[in-house]
Amino acid sequence: xxxxxxxxxxxxxxxxxxxxxxFYAWMIFLTILxxxxxxxxxxxxxxxxxxxxxxDQVSWGAYxxxxxxxxxxxxxxxxxxxxxxxxxxxxxxxxxxFGELLAIAAIVMCLIFVTVDLGRPDRFWHMIPVIGKFNxxxxxxxxxxxxxxxxxxxxLHICGYLLFCKYMDRKPTWLFYIPLVFLAIVWxxxxxxxxxxxxxxxxxxxxxxxAIIAPRFLCSAFVAGPAILILAFQIIRRVSTYEIPDxxxxxxxxxxxxxxxxxxxxxxxxxxxxxxxxxxxSASMTYLLQGLEHHxxxxxxxxxWIWTALVLEVVAMIILITPLGKKLGYLDAACxxxxxxxxxxxxxxxxxxxxxxxxxxxxxxxxxxxNELLICMGAWAFGILIYSWMLRLAIPIMSGQFSHEKGIALxxxxxxxxxxx
Amino acid sequence: xxxxTNNEVKRRSFLKAGAGVAIAGAIGATLAPLRxxxxxTLDGFFQQHYTRLSKDDIQGIITRLEGEIGxxxxxxxxxxxxxxxxxxxxxxxxxxxRCNGSRRCVTACVQENNQSRDPAIQYIKxxxxxxxxxxxxxxxxxxxxxxxxxxxxxxxxxxxxxCENPPCTKVCPVEATxxxxxxxxxxxxxxxxxxRYCMAACPYEARRFNFSKPEIxxxxxxxxxxxxxxxxxxVGVVEKCHFxxxxxxxxxxxxxxxxxxxxxxxxxxxxxxxxxxxxxxxxKRTYVLKEExxxxxxxxYYFDV
Numbered sequence: 001x002x003x004x005x006x007x008x009x010x011x012x013x014x015x016x017x018x019x020x021x022x023f024y025a026w027m028i029f030l031t032i033l034x035x036x037x038x039x040x041x042x043x044x045x046x047x048x049x050x051x052x053x054x055x056d057q058v059s060w061g062a063y064x065x066x067x068x069x070x071x072x073x074x075x076x077x078x079x080x081x082x083x084x085x086x087x088x089x090x091x092x093x094x095x096x097x098f099g100e101l102l103a104i105a106a107i108v109m110c111l112i113f114v115t116v117d118l119g120r121p122d123r124f125w126h127m128i129p130v131i132g133k134f135n136x137x138x139x140x141x142x143x144x145x146x147x148x149x150x151x152x153x154x155x156l157h158i159c160g161y162l163l164f165c166k167y168m169d170r171k172p173t174w175l176f177y178i179p180l181v182f183l184a185i186v187w188x189x190x191x192x193x194x195x196x197x198x199x200x201x202x203x204x205x206x207x208x209x210x211a212i213i214a215p216r217f218l219c220s221a222f223v224a225g226p227a228i229l230i231l232a233f234q235i236i237r238r239v240s241t242y243e244i245p246d247x248x249x250x251x252x253x254x255x256x257x258x259x260x261x262x263x264x265x266x267x268x269x270x271x272x273x274x275x276x277x278x279x280x281x282s283a284s285m286t287y288l289l290q291g292l293e294h295h296x297x298x299x300x301x302x303x304x305w306i307w308t309a310l311v312l313e314v315v316a317m318i319i320l321i322t323p324l325g326k327k328l329g330y331l332d333a334a335c336x337x338x339x340x341x342x343x344x345x346x347x348x349x350x351x352x353x354x355x356x357x358x359x360x361x362x363x364x365x366x367x368x369x370x371n372e373l374l375i376c377m378g379a380w381a382f383g384i385l386i387y388s389w390m391l392r393l394a395i396p397i398m399s400g401q402f403s404h405e406k407g408i409a410l411x412x413x414x415x416x417x418x419x420x421x
Numbered sequence: 422x423x424x425x426t427n428n429e430v431k432r433r434s435f436l437k438a439g440a441g442v443a444i445a446g447a448i449g450a451t452l453a454p455l456r457x458x459x460x461x462t463l464d465g466f467f468q469q470h471y472t473r474l475s476k477d478d479i480q481g482i483i484t485r486l487e488g489e490i491g492x493x494x495x496x497x498x499x500x501x502x503x504x505x506x507x508x509x510x511x512x513x514x515x516x517x518x519r520c521n522g523s524r525r526c527v528t529a530c531v532q533e534n535n536q537s538r539d540p541a542i543q544y545i546k547x548x549x550x551x552x553x554x555x556x557x558x559x560x561x562x563x564x565x566x567x568x569x570x571x572x573x574x575x576x577x578x579x580x581x582x583x584c585e586n587p588p589c590t591k592v593c594p595v596e597a598t599x600x601x602x603x604x605x606x607x608x609x610x611x612x613x614x615x616x617r618y619c620m621a622a623c624p625y626e627a628r629r630f631n632f633s634k635p636e637i638x639x640x641x642x643x644x645x646x647x648x649x650x651x652x653x654x655x656v657g658v659v660e661k662c663h664f665x666x667x668x669x670x671x672x673x674x675x676x677x678x679x680x681x682x683x684x685x686x687x688x689x690x691x692x693x694x695x696x697x698x699x700x701x702x703x704x705k706r707t708y709v710l711k712e713e714x715x716x717x718x719x720x721x722y723y724f725d726v
Binding site: 031032035038039042043045046047048049050052054055056057059060114117118119120121122123124126127132133134135138139140141142145198199201202203204205283295354355357358359360361362 | 448451452453455457461542556559560561562588591592593595597613615616621622626631634655656711716
């Protein structure tokens with residue numbers, strides 16, 4: 001058993017570096033982007049966060065915005081797990097693993113984004129219980145550390161176990177994964193709820209201090225996550241021989257559509273509450289949607305962004321609720337709009353207005369620096385790199401080309417497998 | 422045939438060597454900025470949380486820190502670690518009728534507390550407010566203090582309110598900030614991980630972050646330092662007003678009070694019935710900032726005309 005596992009690891013290593021020209025080009029391209037990001041991070045590590053656009057007034061920026069978006073992507077894996085395991089949907093069962101692998105990649109990116117945001121990454125060990133001092137259960141950030149790492153472990157186990165069983169051509173033991181799959185469903189909801197509570201719990205930030213944030217987070221997650229998966233599946237279909245049924249894409253499309261409608265509705269609810277009551281605390285929302293006049297200056301850096309996001313989401317909604325959405329080409333476009341729209345709306349669109357105006361009524365705008373953007377790019381490239389790598393191993397296992405008996409039995413035609421966007 | 426295989430082997434090993442060089446070069450290029458890194462000490466890296474340190478530990482750390490400051494800033498300094506006095510509960514009161522917006526308190530605080538001059542960090546913000554409103558969104562943070570007081574304005578200095586129920590300590594994931602028995606919320610600068618969650622949590626915008634290593638000219642350094650207060654902070658950690666605890670715990674007044682040209686500021690022990698602060702709370706109509714936030718500040722404002 002152990003011998004088989006070691007053999008598996010060795011073969012997996014070999015397979016990771018086996019592929020055609022496009023596969024190599026893609027992986028080297030991503031590695032270079034990671035290197036550029038890594039270089040930018042080293043600059044930040046030496047000089048401090050002064051290399052970013054953040055200030056005392058806007059003390060969180062692009063890192064935390066991307067983090068928030070990616071927690072949603074990770075949580076959205078449940079939208080495959082629930083149909084596959086609760087409703088025993090056959091098509092979903094074939095692809096659910098790719099969703100769980102995406103969750104792993106997303107969580108890894110989340111962890112990178114919070115780490116690069118730390119002023120003292122060398123002191124990360126202060127968060128480890130017992131040897132450090134972990135402020136649990138009082139701090140929501142402590143909860144977030146637990147749920148994110150727990151979710152990562154759960155998915156690593158589920159994916160690793162199922163893939164190894166498939167490789168060994170053995171039926172997985174019910175007890176070793178089904179209870180954990182159901183735990184992961186609840187856990188997925190918890191990661192995004194806890195992340196929302198990070199913001200919701202702050203009494204000094206009225207823009208976040210609203211009960212609607214957690215439901216909005218989940219809805220927008222169920223828009224962007226499945227949208228990313230639809231695009232990922234479309235690519236997997238093109239670069240490998242693995243069959244992904246149209247039905248799976250259409251089920252995901254229904255999920256994106258429903259979640260998008262609810263998401264837009266919840267956003268409208270928030271806008272109504274802020275604008276109709278016209279209370280003092282509506283300044284952040286006004287800043288986001290219209291910009292603010294303050295002592296003769298106009299501050300409106302986010303206005304073009306949020307309107308772009310809203311237009312993209314509305315166009316995506318129109319495509320999705322009309323018969324257009326059933327055509328795969330249009331569906332791809334709608335998914336892309338959803339991803340970009342949600343990335344803006346709940347990334348920068350949610351984080352930055354929380355700091356504007358400041359609790360003492362000052363207005364300082366935020367613009368990420370080049371160095372900061374390079375770090376973000378590096379983190380994304382790393383996530384995509386490991387997702388591509390996981391697919392490079394998972395697809396041949398799932399399609400039976402990589403197994404204990406056969407070893408790596410890849411035909412030349414599938415040599416460029418694993419290429420992913 | 423044999424030569425062909427040989428060539429093939431040569432070509433392969435050449436490619437492999439090339440790839441190796443490329444990888445090594447890429448790793449080197451990625452890590453290149455680390456050349457400018459000043460490495461810390463292992464003792465510093467493994468230092469435990471303040472509340473877990475013995476007296477001897479703290480003495481050792483203080484000696485190390487004094488050495489580091491001497492080396493980095495060229496100044497000879499003494500760091501003390503004054504403990505809270507039992508039964509004392511500090512509070513502050515500020516007479517808004519008197520404050521004339523001169524910002525003397527801001528500068529005195531910077532000097533006393535060794536705040537970074539570049540980038541400039543200040544604990545106290547003085548807000549210029551239009552008369553007739555408490556709406557902070559109408560405040561001006563950047564008014565010209567050469568021309569004060571201005572007609573139709575009043576001035577509202579804000580610093581850490583030393584809340585009874587501080588949102589900042591609650592959110593800290595590593596308990597690097599906590600409330601001391603005398604009411605002062607402090608930060609262990611050697612434990613803070615720099616996540617800045619406390620800055621997002623504070624409703625009074627009282628916390629500042631060291632985005633880079635503090636720069637202070639040698640001659641401007643205040644050599645009388647407190648471990649939990651005004652010693653020079655490391656890069657990447659949060660700091661804020663601590664009621665000058667290295668002074669107030671030894672019976673002196675905070676620097677901002679001493680310098681105030683109008684006598685608008687009153688500091689004292691809430692538990693002392695004879696104290697001026699008690700007199701003010703009893704006899705003036707005081708209020709606190711953002712009472713609705715439920716933070717219960719130990720910082721009281723009042724108008725007395």
